[in-house]
Amino acid sequence: MTSGDIAVLANPHAGRGRHRDLLSGVLERLGSAGHPVRLLAAAGAEEAEKACQRAVTEGCAALVAAGGDGTVHLALQAAAERPVAFGVVPMGTGNDFAAGVGVPLDPLAAATGIAAALASSHLVPIDLARARGTDDEIRWFGAVLAAGFDAIVNERANRMRWPRGPRRYDLAIFLEMVRVRPRLYALELDGVDHGFEGTLVAVGNCPSYGGGLRIVPAADPADGLLDVLTALPLSRRAMTRLKPRLRRGTHVTDPRVRTFRAKQVRLHSNGIIAYADGERVGPLPLEITCVPGALRLLR
Numbered sequence: 001m002t003s004g005d006i007a008v009l010a011n012p013h014a015g016r017g018r019h020r021d022l023l024s025g026v027l028e029r030l031g032s033a034g035h036p037v038r039l040l041a042a043a044g045a046e047e048a049e050k051a052c053q054r055a056v057t058e059g060c061a062a063l064v065a066a067g068g069d070g071t072v073h074l075a076l077q078a079a080a081e082r083p084v085a086f087g088v089v090p091m092g093t094g095n096d097f098a099a100g101v102g103v104p105l106d107p108l109a110a111a112t113g114i115a116a117a118l119a120s121s122h123l124v125p126i127d128l129a130r131a132r133g134t135d136d137e138i139r140w141f142g143a144v145l146a147a148g149f150d151a152i153v154n155e156r157a158n159r160m161r162w163p164r165g166p167r168r169y170d171l172a173i174f175l176e177m178v179r180v181r182p183r184l185y186a187l188e189l190d191g192v193d194h195g196f197e198g199t200l201v202a203v204g205n206c207p208s209y210g211g212g213l214r215i216v217p218a219a220d221p222a223d224g225l226l227d228v229l230t231a232l233p234l235s236r237r238a239m240t241r242l243k244p245r246l247r248r249g250t251h252v253t254d255p256r257v258r259t260f261r262a263k264q265v266r267l268h269s270n271g272i273i274a275y276a277d278g279e280r281v282g283p284l285p286l287e288i289t290c291v292p293g294a295l296r297l298l299r
Contacts, residue, residue: 004035004058004059004060004061005035005036005037005038005060005061006030006031006033006035006036006037006038006060006061006062006064006087006118007038007040007051007052007055007056007060007062007063007064008026008027008030008037008038008039008040008064008066009040009042009048009051009052009063009064009065009066009067009071009074009075010023010026010039010040010066010067010071010091011066011067011068011070011071011091011092022091022107022108023066023091025107025108025111026066026089026091026107026108026111027039027111029108029111029112029115030064030087030111030114030115031115032112032115032119033061033062033114033115033116033118033119034119035061035062035118040052040055045070045074048071048074048075049074049077049078052074052075052077052078052079053077053078055078056078056079056082056084060084061085061118062084062085062086062087062114062118062298063075063078063079063084063085063086063087064086064087064088064089064114064298065086065087065088065089066089066091066107067089067091067092068090068091068092068093068094068095068278069092069094069095069096069097069142069143069209069277069278069279070092070277070278070279071091071092072088072097072098072142072277073140073141073142073276073277073278073279074279076128076140076141076142076277076295077139077140079295079296080128080130080140080291080294080295081291081294083296084296085117085118085123085296085297085298086295086296086297086298087110087111087114087117087118087297087298088101088103088110088114088297089107089110089111089114090103090104090105090107090110091107093211094208094209094210094211094212094278095211096143096144096206096207096208096209096210096211096212096277097142097143097206097277098110099206099208099212100142100143100205100206100207100208100219100221101124101126101142101206101221101297101299102299103299113298113299114298114299117298117299118298122298122299123296123297123298124222124296124297124298124299125222125292125293125295125296125297126142126221126222126293126294126295126296126297127205127221127222127223127224127290127291127292127293127294127295128140128141128142128205128290128291128294128295129141129142129145129203129205129226129276129288129289129290129291130288130289130290130291130294131145131274131276131281131286131287131288132286132287132288132289133281133282133283133285133286134285137282139276139281139282140294141205141276141277141279141281142205142206142221142277142295143204143205143206143208143209143276143277144202144203144204144205144206144208144209144215144216144219144276144277145202145203145204145274145275145276145281145286145288146201146202146209146215146274146275146276147201147202147203147267147269147272147274147275147284147286148183148198148199148200148201148202148231148272149180149199149200149239150200150202150209150210150275151272151273151274151275152272152273154273154275154278154280155273155275155280157171158280180199180234180236180239182197182198182199182232182233182234183197183198183199183269183270183271183272184196184197184269184270185197185198185201185230185267185268185269186266186267186268186269186285187201187228187230187265187266187267188265188266188267189228189260189262189264189265190262190263190264191264194230194260196230196232196258197232197233198230198231198232198233198234199231199232199233199234199239200229200230200231200234200257201228201229201230201231201267201269202215202216202228202229203226203227203228203265203267203288204216204219204226204227204228204229205219205221205226205227205290206219206221207219207227207249209277209278210278212247213246213247214246214247214248214249215229215246216228216229216259217249217252218252218259224263224290224292225261225262225263225290226261226262226263226265226288226290227259227260227261228259228260228261228262228265229252229257229258229259229260230257230258230260231254231256231257231258232256232257232258233256234256238256242254242257262290263289263290264287264288264289264290265287265288265289266285266286266287266288267284267285267286267288268284268285268286269284270284272284274286
């Protein structure tokens, strides 16, 4: 194992700050692995990514993301396909990636597990998804990429300046639900055409997004495949009835919902901005590829 330090990307605002007081305890437990621990300084997302890249290039023993899925997403850009150990301390609202890869959802327990795994050089290979746009820019994601109604809602919410907090997302859902309409999607799975007209499409490496909504419940981040879900045109009433079933993952039995598995996904629809791990990825079209064992997880 590398003899460098443990670089920690922490978001004190993750989970609306409810775990902020635990950060010192998390850092103390990480230090029990016998490596120096340092917090990466970053004023925003771009700086955070650059700080992670520098830490990996300089030979840190481990890169740890302490926050929610957004914090994990930023750190993954530096750790994917790199010979660095990666740890997750779930301190966000949803923590879908942490749940999907079997990390304890208690922050202190997760930090203890990371330290033990680092001390014993126990690394678990985890798949990641690589999304490539028409500009050839690559973004990695660990949980789920959304490119349907849910992505449209995210884009709307991010453009809104009022209200703040979760009410903004609720208002965005209401505004988009009023004008929901099916869209034409070009979808190619491992070279086979599966184009459709519909309302939802998700590409998952892990089962859930949005804080436990099991959109692709059978997804396994260690099987070398992506799980893809599509939904045929849904009315506002049908979408309202389907949403409670997402928490249990039973929506996949609805005849309007289809699921697939593929190593490579090509996806396009006009005017759609894709979101992955809850973060803005960019406009379709995208080519999404499962990269087996792209992450060396401390667990």
